[in-house]
Amino acid sequence: MQLKYILPATLLATFSAATPLRTNEVWQVSKFEVGCSPGGCEYTFNIFGAGTRNTPGFNTTCEGNDVAGGYQACKDKTISANLLPETYPHWGVQVQHEWTTTQGRFYAQGTKNVTDGTTSFKIPVTQYEGVA
Ligand SMILES: *[C@@H]1O[C@H](CO)[C@@H](O)[C@H](O)[C@H]1NC(C)=O
Numbered sequence: 326m327q328l329k330y331i332l333p334a335t336l337l338a339t340f341s342a343a344t345p346l347r348t349n350e351v352w353q354v355s356k357f358e359v360g361c362s363p364g365g366c367e368y369t370f371n372i373f374g375a376g377t378r379n380t381p382g383f384n385t386t387c388e389g390n391d392v393a394g395g396y397q398a399c400k401d402k403t404i405s406a407n408l409l410p411e412t413y414p415h416w417g418v419q420v421q422h423e424w425t426t427t428q429g430r431f432y433a434q435g436t437k438n439v440t441d442g443t444t445s446f447k448i449p450v451t452q453y454e455g456v457a
């Protein structure tokens with residue numbers, strides 16, 4: 326899904342302080358597990374984001390499968406996850422954080438390519454978008 330939104334000028338100035346867009350936000354994944362059957366693969370993991378000056382923190386659990394396809398909401402509905410089909414033994418893990426402030430709605434996204442059996446890893450946030 327390609328999101329096309331315009332950042333409010335004030336936030337754009339903040340987010341584009343470094344070019345190309347670079348933030349230090351990193352989400353920590355733990356207890357990552359994928360179980361596959363002929364019917365598809367199911368995943369579960371915990372994800373923690375400490376938050377930054379511009380983004381709220383969170384700590385939640387995600388559960389879903391690669392059958393439905395696309396993002397599936399985690400327990401904290403502002404977080405959603407998508408397990409991308411990669412060539413075994415690799416998993417593409419995509420996470421999106423969506424939140425609303427008085428200035429608009431914002432999205433942060435990160436993707437990580439992990440090897441099957443990896444239970445803890447960090448997802449660097451590489452994309453921020455918003456709409457006023
Ligand atoms: C996140 O939540 C889990 C489960 O409630 C807890 O065990 C863990 O300590 C929390 N992590 C942080 C960094 O707060």
Ligand SMILES: *[C@@H]1O[C@H](CO)[C@@H](O)[C@H](O)[C@H]1NC(C)=O
Pocket residue numbers: 411412415417438
């Ligand atoms: C994930 O890593 C594997 C092995 O390095 C590579 O073949 C694959 O293209 C990577 N996928 C992504 C989305 O980076």
